Amino acid sequence: MKQFLAVIGFSLLTIAAFTGYSNFGIPRIEPAPPPKQEKIDLGSMTMDQFIALGDRVLNGKGTCKLCHNDLGRAPMIKQIVPNAEKHLTDSRYKGEAKDLAEYLMESMVNPSAFVVAGFGKAGSNDTVSPMPDVSGGSIGLSEPELLAIIAYLQDSAGADVTVEIPTDAGDVAEEEEAEEREPLEDPLEIAAEFGCGTCHKIGEEEGDLAPDLRTIGATRDREFLRRSILYPNAEITEGFEEGMMPDDLGDQMFAVEVERMTDYLAGLK
Amino acid sequence: MVLLFGLLFVPPEVAGLDLIGLDGGVAFAAEDAATEAAAQADVASPYQPAPQLTEKDYPTFLGFNGRIFVWIAAQLHLWFAAFVLAVPIFVFIIEAIGMKTRDKRYDDMAYEFIKVSLTAYSLTAIVGGLTLLGLLVFYPHVMTYMTSIFKESMIFYALIFFAESACLYVYYYGWHWLQGPFKKWVHLTIGLLLNAVGTLLMLLANSWLTFMMSPAGVDAGGVFNGEIWDAMHNFLWNPINLHRFVANIAYGGSIIGAYAAYKFLSARTPQEKAHYDWMGYNANFVAIAGLLPLPFAGYYLVAEIYAYSQQMGITLMGGIFAWLFIIQAVLIGTLFLSANYYLWCGLGRSEGGVRYYKYMKYLAVVIVAAFLVWFTPHTLVLSNEELKALGGPYHKYLGPLGIMPAKNTAVNIMILMTYLSFLYYRRANKIAVVTWVKAGNAAQIALFVMACANIFFLGIYHGYFTNTVYKVAASIPQVLTTLLVIVIATVIDSMIYKNAKEVAPQRWGRVPPRSQYALFLLAVSFTWLMGLMGYIRSGIRQHWHVVDVFRDNSPDAFTPSLGYATNVISVATILFMAMVIFVFWLAQISGQKSETPGFWKEPGQ
Numbered sequence: 001m002k003q004f005l006a007v008i009g010f011s012l013l014t015i016a017a018f019t020g021y022s023n024f025g026i027p028r029i030e031p032a033p034p035p036k037q038e039k040i041d042l043g044s045m046t047m048d049q050f051i052a053l054g055d056r057v058l059n060g061k062g063t064c065k066l067c068h069n070d071l072g073r074a075p076m077i078k079q080i081v082p083n084a085e086k087h088l089t090d091s092r093y094k095g096e097a098k099d100l101a102e103y104l105m106e107s108m109v110n111p112s113a114f115v116v117a118g119f120g121k122a123g124s125n126d127t128v129s130p131m132p133d134v135s136g137g138s139i140g141l142s143e144p145e146l147l148a149i150i151a152y153l154q155d156s157a158g159a160d161v162t163v164e165i166p167t168d169a170g171d172v173a174e175e176e177e178a179e180e181r182e183p184l185e186d187p188l189e190i191a192a193e194f195g196c197g198t199c200h201k202i203g204e205e206e207g208d209l210a211p212d213l214r215t216i217g218a219t220r221d222r223e224f225l226r227r228s229i230l231y232p233n234a235e236i237t238e239g240f241e242e243g244m245m246p247d248d249l250g251d252q253m254f255a256v257e258v259e260r261m262t263d264y265l266a267g268l269k
Numbered sequence: 270m271v272l273l274f275g276l277l278f279v280p281p282e283v284a285g286l287d288l289i290g291l292d293g294g295v296a297f298a299a300e301d302a303a304t305e306a307a308a309q310a311d312v313a314s315p316y317q318p319a320p321q322l323t324e325k326d327y328p329t330f331l332g333f334n335g336r337i338f339v340w341i342a343a344q345l346h347l348w349f350a351a352f353v354l355a356v357p358i359f360v361f362i363i364e365a366i367g368m369k370t371r372d373k374r375y376d377d378m379a380y381e382f383i384k385v386s387l388t389a390y391s392l393t394a395i396v397g398g399l400t401l402l403g404l405l406v407f408y409p410h411v412m413t414y415m416t417s418i419f420k421e422s423m424i425f426y427a428l429i430f431f432a433e434s435a436c437l438y439v440y441y442y443g444w445h446w447l448q449g450p451f452k453k454w455v456h457l458t459i460g461l462l463l464n465a466v467g468t469l470l471m472l473l474a475n476s477w478l479t480f481m482m483s484p485a486g487v488d489a490g491g492v493f494n495g496e497i498w499d500a501m502h503n504f505l506w507n508p509i510n511l512h513r514f515v516a517n518i519a520y521g522g523s524i525i526g527a528y529a530a531y532k533f534l535s536a537r538t539p540q541e542k543a544h545y546d547w548m549g550y551n552a553n554f555v556a557i558a559g560l561l562p563l564p565f566a567g568y569y570l571v572a573e574i575y576a577y578s579q580q581m582g583i584t585l586m587g588g589i590f591a592w593l594f595i596i597q598a599v600l601i602g603t604l605f606l607s608a609n610y611y612l613w614c615g616l617g618r619s620e621g622g623v624r625y626y627k628y629m630k631y632l633a634v635v636i637v638a639a640f641l642v643w644f645t646p647h648t649l650v651l652s653n654e655e656l657k658a659l660g661g662p663y664h665k666y667l668g669p670l671g672i673m674p675a676k677n678t679a680v681n682i683m684i685l686m687t688y689l690s691f692l693y694y695r696r697a698n699k700i701a702v703v704t705w706v707k708a709g710n711a712a713q714i715a716l717f718v719m720a721c722a723n724i725f726f727l728g729i730y731h732g733y734f735t736n737t738v739y740k741v742a743a744s745i746p747q748v749l750t751t752l753l754v755i756v757i758a759t760v761i762d763s764m765i766y767k768n769a770k771e772v773a774p775q776r777w778g779r780v781p782p783r784s785q786y787a788l789f790l791l792a793v794s795f796t797w798l799m800g801l802m803g804y805i806r807s808g809i810r811q812h813w814h815v816v817d818v819f820r821d822n823s824p825d826a827f828t829p830s831l832g833y834a835t836n837v838i839s840v841a842t843i844l845f846m847a848m849v850i851f852v853f854w855l856a857q858i859s860g861q862k863s864e865t866p867g868f869w870k871e872p873g874q
Binding site: 003004007008010011012014015016018019021022023026028030031032033034035063067121122130131132136 | 489531534535576578579580583592595596599600786789790793794797811812817821826827828829830831832835836839842843846850
């Protein structure tokens with residue numbers, strides 16, 4: 001019996017050691033929740049907002065930066081537009097695109113139409129792209145989202161934005177099992193809905209866990225503000241903790257709300 | 270039992286009941302495709318697209334967490350199944366060795382192994398039934414969809430299960446009956462059949478889960494093309510088959526090793542001690558034999574996952590799962606160290622072995638160093654935010670050791686050193702009689718030195734002097750080097766020690782009790798590690814039941830964090846251990862008799 005207990009004790013200790021190590025020996029990381037299905041209210045969107053949506057999809061749901069980053073897995077986002085012209089006239093090009101926008105669209109839904117030299121799937125001699133069709137599968141971008149990405153890519157490369165904001169997608173969005181909530185108009189209502197005031201000073205709210213937002217427009221531009229809401233941990237304001245501000249606001253807020261909030265904050269000088 | 274088998278099929282009519290009309294207006298291309306496909310399917314195909322579920326489609330039951338229930342049940346099933354599939358493989362081999370050498374000890378040991386696995390066999394079926402029950406209760410739509418595709422292979426599975434039971438029972442209960450020159454052949458043939466059927470069973474079950482990872486035979490909306498072979502023979506099927514086959518053998522060895530260790534510790538007589546020491550040694554040998562090729566099977570699997578989908582590959586090796594591989598490294602390091610430690614302790618069994626004690630500490634140092642390199646984290650980036658926070662994907666100092674070529678180098682060195690431990694052990698008690706001993710030894714030393722140099726060169730050159738694309742190119746020649754050395758050195762060694770004299774008799778049973786704890790460590794770590802890898806294998810599907818085809822919309826669709834997952838795994842491991850102890854205990858009492866004079870009527874009274 002003593003033997004038996006010793007063996008049991010030893011085994012339990014082993015398991016406890018592994019469990020302890022996994023719980024406390026390595027950083028605690030919560031995996032991102034499954035992507036929410038994007039709610040887009042295109043009806044009231046300006047081109048700027050549409051471009052911002054593209055930025056957001058590119059960084060978030062599109063998971064583009066999983067590959068398009070500086071680790072050499074895929075071409076850098078910045079280089080895509082400048083190189084596209086060359087690729088369109090490349091002798092290896094087999095696709096059907098005639099202009100930049102079409103080329104970008106094709107690259108996203110049929111990545112193997114042209115594979116940038118050196119990036120093809122191993123052994124395919126640059127005929128098969130490792131990039132998935134981002135309109136299907138686990139990424140599943142919708143047509144408006146793809147167009148928004150194109151708009152963003154064109155805009156950030158200094159090219160003319162040639163895509164138009166789709167209008168019929170408005171109805172499509174309605175058909176979705178959207179939450180009952182309507183997008184809020186008033187920035188302070190938005191702030192109340194998402195509890196910005198519990199941490200920040202904003203409007204009448206007097207939170208003091210986070211930077212004062214009442215004059216934030218004087219020091220921060222719209223880009224920065226939008227990013228702070230969508231990706232609060234991208235840059236941490238000095239003197240504050242990382243990871244305090246919720247990083248899933250982008251998933252909870254309507255795109256228009258993010259834009260309205262950004263506009264409002266940028267105007268606070 | 271029959272009840273359980275009844276549960277194995279879902280009546281095919283159920284398939285497709287609820288699936289129509291669930292595709293209510295959606296905006297996204299993939300889902301449009303599904304709807305279109307459905308429209309076409311109505312005319313062309315009797316199969317339905319994968320349903321689009323909502324949270325309400327996942328029943329709740331008495332407050333049970335469905336996912337955890339299925340997770341634990343499936344994991345228990347897998348452990349038992351791995352054990353009962355592996356044991357007949359090496360029982361068959363051991364029996365054949367016994368037959369060839371006519372050494373009855375082997376036959377007795379093989380019989381004892383299979384006896385232990387017999388009770389485990391019914392437990393496998395019971396927890397399998399529990400898994401199925403859990404799936405039907407908590408994931409009815411998933412099961413409906415899967416059954417609609419795999420119904421034939423599921424029925425086949427049930428039939429094969431009967432066949433396997435039949436083989437096993439004849440093999441076990443017929444063991445003493447089927448002895449003798451001709452009958453032994455019959456018995457061995459049944460053993461072979463048992464293995465064939467068992468392997469088939471595993472292949473079928475593997476095809477279901479690999480279908481969920483890398484679906485084939487269905488279109489983007491999940492409409493099945495009607496060709497069951499397409500769905501079975503999906504991209505990851507064979508890589509998983511190979512990996513599981515090898516791992517099962519190592520795992521079976523480690524569990525039997527724990528059994529022998531326990532019997533050793535509680536043995537009363539020297540004969541018993543000797544017997545169980547010998548048994549433990551053989552079990553450990555089987556475990557190591559399975560363990561050595563396992564990292565290679567693992568690399569192959571990961572490479573195939575990358576080839577199937579770069580995105581899935583990155584989810585696997587980047588993100589939170591990167592940390593999982595650190596835990597895995599700790600576990601595998603533990604496995605290697607405990608297996609080696611056991612060998613080193615075993616040197617004490619013979620007077621000859623003691624000669625080699627002094628070398629063991631160097632081997633230990635090298636193995637620990639290799640382990641530390643392997644353990645060094647590589648890219649630990651979670652997301653773009655983290656990337657920015659860290660200022661880059663690599664750690665400043667650890668980065669260079671964290672890259673794959675360094676790890677490959679470390680693993681290969683670790684495997685070579687383990688093999689070297691084994692060589693030492695093998696020659697421990699022998700004195701070679703051939704004339705060319707010196708030359709033979711020199712050749713072996715040269716072989717090892719060259720191999721290590723080659724492995725280092727490949728690792729360093731490819732790791733640090735070529736660009737990213739070629740970084741992994743080193744792994745294959747490294748692996749080949751290792752395998753080649755193992756083969757050549759084994760050949761040379763067996764030639765040198767042909768007809769060798771023994772220094773002194775092997776004294777089975779003369780090992781310190783702490784060596785037996787190495788065997789427990791091996792078994793427990795292995796069990797836990799399998800649980801961990803089960804989590805990641807399933808976890809890389811993320812929020813999909815069937816990747817990219819059938820989305821998981823249950824409240825539990827989230828990827829569990831490592832802490833959460835390892836807690837579940839630990840609970841499951843403890844449950845498994847409790848059940849295994851029960852199995853061992855049954856094996857023990859089945860051999861015991863109580864004398865009760867006067868209790869039974871004397872005959873004729």
